[in-house]
Amino acid sequence: MPTAILTGQPVPGSSLEGDLRSLGFDVRAAADAADAETLLAAVPADQRVAVVDARFVGHVHALRLGLTDPRFEAAAIPGAVTARPAARAALGRALRAASGDASNGSVVVGIVADRVAEALDTDLHRPELGGLVAEVPRDPQARNEARQAVASVDDEAIRLRTAVKSRDGFFTTYGVSPYSRYLARWCARRGLTPNQVTTASLLTALVAAGCAATGTRPGFVAAGLLLLFSFVLDCTDGQLARYSLQYSTLGAWLDATFDRAKEYAYYAGLALGAARGGDDVWALALGAMVLQTCRHVVDFSFNEAYAGSTVGTAANTSPTAALSGRLDSVGWTVWLRRMIVLPIGERWAMIAVLTALTTPRITLCVLLIGCAFAACYTTAGRVLRSVTRRSQRTDRAARALADLTDSGPLAESLTRLARGVAGRGPAVVALVAGATVVLTAWLAPYGSWWPVLGGAVYVLLAPAALARPLGGALDWLVPPYYRAAEYGTVLVLAAKAEVNGTLPAAFGLVAAVAYHHYDTVYRIRGDAGAPPHWLVRAIGGHEGRTLLVTVLAALLAAEDFKVALTALAVAVALVVLFESIRYWVTAHRRGAPAVHDEGEPA
Numbered sequence: 001m002p003t004a005i006l007t008g009q010p011v012p013g014s015s016l017e018g019d020l021r022s023l024g025f026d027v028r029a030a031a032d033a034a035d036a037e038t039l040l041a042a043v044p045a046d047q048r049v050a051v052v053d054a055r056f057v058g059h060v061h062a063l064r065l066g067l068t069d070p071r072f073e074a075a076a077i078p079g080a081v082t083a084r085p086a087a088r089a090a091l092g093r094a095l096r097a098a099s100g101d102a103s104n105g106s107v108v109v110g111i112v113a114d115r116v117a118e119a120l121d122t123d124l125h126r127p128e129l130g131g132l133v134a135e136v137p138r139d140p141q142a143r144n145e146a147r148q149a150v151a152s153v154d155d156e157a158i159r160l161r162t163a164v165k166s167r168d169g170f171f172t173t174y175g176v177s178p179y180s181r182y183l184a185r186w187c188a189r190r191g192l193t194p195n196q197v198t199t200a201s202l203l204t205a206l207v208a209a210g211c212a213a214t215g216t217r218p219g220f221v222a223a224g225l226l227l228l229f230s231f232v233l234d235c236t237d238g239q240l241a242r243y244s245l246q247y248s249t250l251g252a253w254l255d256a257t258f259d260r261a262k263e264y265a266y267y268a269g270l271a272l273g274a275a276r277g278g279d280d281v282w283a284l285a286l287g288a289m290v291l292q293t294c295r296h297v298v299d300f301s302f303n304e305a306y307a308g309s310t311v312g313t314a315a316n317t318s319p320t321a322a323l324s325g326r327l328d329s330v331g332w333t334v335w336l337r338r339m340i341v342l343p344i345g346e347r348w349a350m351i352a353v354l355t356a357l358t359t360p361r362i363t364l365c366v367l368l369i370g371c372a373f374a375a376c377y378t379t380a381g382r383v384l385r386s387v388t389r390r391s392q393r394t395d396r397a398a399r400a401l402a403d404l405t406d407s408g409p410l411a412e413s414l415t416r417l418a419r420g421v422a423g424r425g426p427a428v429v430a431l432v433a434g435a436t437v438v439l440t441a442w443l444a445p446y447g448s449w450w451p452v453l454g455g456a457v458y459v460l461l462a463p464a465a466l467a468r469p470l471g472g473a474l475d476w477l478v479p480p481y482y483r484a485a486e487y488g489t490v491l492v493l494a495a496k497a498e499v500n501g502t503l504p505a506a507f508g509l510v511a512a513v514a515y516h517h518y519d520t521v522y523r524i525r526g527d528a529g530a531p532p533h534w535l536v537r538a539i540g541g542h543e544g545r546t547l548l549v550t551v552l553a554a555l556l557a558a559e560d561f562k563v564a565l566t567a568l569a570v571a572v573a574l575v576v577l578f579e580s581i582r583y584w585v586t587a588h589r590r591g592a593p594a595v596h597d598e599g600e601p602a
Contacts, residue, residue, distance in 0.1 A: 001026045002048035004067070005036045007112040010054050011143070019060045023068055025050065033098035033112050040092055049091060050082040051113045057146040058134035059155035065127040066134065069245050070594035072125035076117035079136040087122050094119035111136050131158055160185060163243040170335045172345035176235050183232070184239035194241040198254050201233035205262035209269030212355060215276030223269065224356035230262060231348045250588035253522050259344065260518055264289050264511055266351070267364070271504070274360035282503035283495050284364035286510060290487040291368060293514045295375045297404065298480045300521045302382045304400040305393060305476035342374040386473045398469040403520060403530035404479035405470075408541015411462040426464045427477045433461035434485030437546060441489050446496040447554060451489070455550035458485065462543040483517065486542045490549055494565065497558040505565035512573035513545065519580045528587065535579050539572050 004025035006017065017027050030036035036051055043049050050067045056079040066077030074087040083091035097119040098112055114136075117124060133150045137143035163184055164177045187197055208226035211219045237255060241247055271285040339346055350370065354363040440454030465478050487510050494506035516539065520530055530536075540548060545568075552564045 002050065002068075003028060003039075003043045004050040004052055005030050005039050006052055006054045007032065007036050008054040014054070014057075016052070016054065016056050019063060020050075020052065020067075022060065023064055025067075029054070033095055033116070036112065037092065037095040037099055040088075040095060045088060046085050048082060048084050049088065050080060051091070051095070051116055052081075053079040053111050053113045053136045055111075055136045055138075055143070056080060056113075056134070057137055057143060057150060059132045059150055059153065059158075061155040061159045062129050062132040062134040064245060065129065065132075069125070069127065069247070071247050072123075074120055074122050075125040075127065076113070076120075077127065077129065077134045079111055079113050079134060081113045081117040081120070081124075083120075087120070090120050090122040091116070093121065130162070159243060163239040165238070169343040169345040170339050171349050172235060172343075175349070176232055176345065177239070180232050180235045181239050181243075184236045184243050187236065187240050188244045192240070193251075194237040194246050195248075195251050195254055197233055197237040197240055198251070198258055201230050201237065202258040202262055204233060205230040206265055209265045212266065212269035212360070213272035213276075215273040219273065220360075221356045223266075223273075224352035224354075227266060227348055227352040227355070231345065234259065234262075234344075247594040248588065249526055249592040249594060250584055252526065253584045256522050257515075257518065260514070263292070263344075263348070264514075268504075268507060270355065270360040270363060271507075277359075279359070279361055280503075281361050281364055282507060283491070284361065284368065286491050286494070286503060286507045288364055288367050288371065289507065289510060289514070290484070290491055291371050291375065293487065293510075293517070294480055294484050295371060295378070297483045297517065297521075298375070298379055298382070298477075301401060301404055301476040301479045302386075304404065304524065305386075305397050305470075306389075307394070307397055307400070340374060341378055342370050347371075383474065383477075386476070389473070393471045395469075398471050400524050401470040401476060401479060402466065403524060404517075405465045405482055406479075406517060406520065406536060406542045407462060407466055408539075408544040409537050410459050410547070411466060411541055411543050414460065415463040415466045425472060425474070426468075426470060427472065427474045427481070429461050429464035430478045430481035430485075433458045433464075434481045434488075436461075437485055437550070438488045438492060441492040441496070441550065441553075446493070446498070446558060449554050451493065451550040452547075452554050455489075455547040459543045459547050462541075482542045486513070486546045489546050490565075493549060493553045493561075497553070497561050499558040499562055502558065502562040502565065505562050505569060509565050509569035509572065512569050512576060513539075515580070516572070516576040519576065523583075526592070528583075528592075531579065531583075535575065538575055545572075 002025050004020045004027050006020075006027060006029045008031075010017075010029065020027050028039050030039050040049055040051075052063075052067075056063075058077075058079070062077055063080065066075055066080050067082040069075060070084075073084045074090065075082050081091070081094075094116040098115040131153050132155055133146060133153060135146050137146045160181050163181050165172075168177065204226055208223045208230060211226060212223035213219075234255075237251075241251065267285040267288055271282045274281040342350070347367070347370075351363060351367060354366055437451065437454040437458040441451040444450035462482075465482070470476070470478060490506050490510055494502045516531070516535075523529060523531060539545065548568070549565075552568075553561055556564055
């Protein structure tokens with residue numbers, strides 16, 4: 001149980017002790033900083049400790065924000081400071097400093113908690129309180145005024161409002177969040193956790209996919225409604241996390257991973273439902289998954305490329321940035337720009353409505369057109385920003401981009417031979433390599449060895465991403481090019497086979513590999529680094545898998561190719577799922593730093 005140490009003389013009629021107990025703190029009293037230091041030493045080292053001035057007046061939610069957020073090792077608000085185990089030593093040093101100040105007379109009637117916060121020699125988080133009150137009155141008149149200020153502000157309304165993302169999509173902002181925040185509060189009051197709500201959202205989406213797989217109009221209508229409800233729950237879990245400050249590494253991973261699982265399982269459900277009606281749309285479903293995954297890796301790569309970079313003033317005065325700033329200054333253009341990129345809220349709403357009213361083929365075709373336009377719009381804007389931005393990419397960013405390429409043992413062994421080609425630009429080399437293998441697969445008949453030749457060229461050029469750090473302006477395009485090449489090759493060769501079941505097998509293979517790529521992203525976002533090297537080597541890297549698929553298509557009959565793709569999909573899925581689940585569960589049990597990944601804007 002966390003401990004709160006109240007410093008100073010207690011104030012008659014104060015609700016502070018009860019407020020702290022309601023937040024789960026064991027409350028102890030200390031006369032001064034020296035006494036607080038003694039009490040701190042008695043608290044087990046693996047527990048959170050807060051130092052709070054007994055004269056504190058403020059909202060309970062202000063205390064909650066300042067003293068219970070698990071994402072920060074040390075945090076403070078006026079009159080209160082807290083430290084988790086990793087910052088306990090710093091808190092002890094700060095208390096000794098405050099005690100020394102008091103002993104030499106420099107602190108007599110001061111606020112011990114604020115002096116401790118000033119003396120903390122570690123990163124200190126100060127939450128944005130907005131309209132919430134948090135202060136330490138020095139006299140009865142100031143205390144009465146502070147209490148009146150507390151009474152005049154509804155902290156529950158602020159808590160509900162701040163449970164919603166500050167930046168979100170149009171559909172989510174106006175069609176879901178106005179009521180989902182109350183569902184989040186309902187869940188909090190019944191002791192439900194964000195992870196439980198996340199799991200409920202996944203199960204609902206899987207039931208929706210099952211309804212779509214029936215191929216009947218009632219099934220399609222039910223699927224659309226359930227998909228929308230799944231999205232409501234998807235918004236609720238994040239709002240519940242923000243409402244109750246229940247952040248965790250495992251929760252962030254589950255939320256992000258389940259979003260992808262829900263959407264891609266629904267695509268498969270649409271394809272199964274269409275097949276029951278005699279329409280084969282597996283190629284469209286796989287194409288939608290490939291396109292959406294490539295869109296995400298563009299987002300991830302661009303953001304990682306400039307994470308922590310030192311940006312010069314030229315970046316703020318570029319024509320692209322200036323135009324973006326002008327568009328964001330007009331309300332309706334902000335919402336229009338958020339809608340046309342088809343974030344998850346708009347995308348799922350569109351899929352749900354089209355599923356209920358039309359056919360799976362129309363649904364997937366419209367989805368592909370919309371996502372293709374959104375991909376062109378966002379990628380073009382990022383390319384323009386990159387070529388006009390003046391910034392110094394950090395070593396961490398270059399490492400993250402290299403990890404996102406997912407280069408395997410073949411690329412590593414050929415790295416020394418690629419240093420000359422890398423000078424021409426890794427992004428250009430990756431584009432040429434990817435286009436070569438996809439076009440040879442597209443133009444040659446099934447069973448031809450031309451795709452194998454294209455795969456060999458792809459392997460020979462793949463080391464360009466490893467030959468030097470990816471620090472160029474457009475080097476963040478390297479991972480998306482490789483994703484598009486690998487997934488596109490599997491899609492084209494499976495379609496060329498023209499055997500029932502080959503495209504579903506290819507869908508499974510791409511889903512398994514995409515899961516590995518998403519897992520890599522979430523580890524990097526959580527500052528855990530890339531997956532272990534043995535895992536990348538075991539599943540061949542992007543270049544090894546691409547070459548293998550082309551060789552299988554050349555060697556095997558179409559029916560046998562289907563079996564080979566299925567076996568490869570199962571093997572990759574088992575390995576990456578085992579390692580991923582093992583890692584995230586272990587990290588959670590070891591008390592990895594809590595995070596809250598907002599993920600894709602809803």
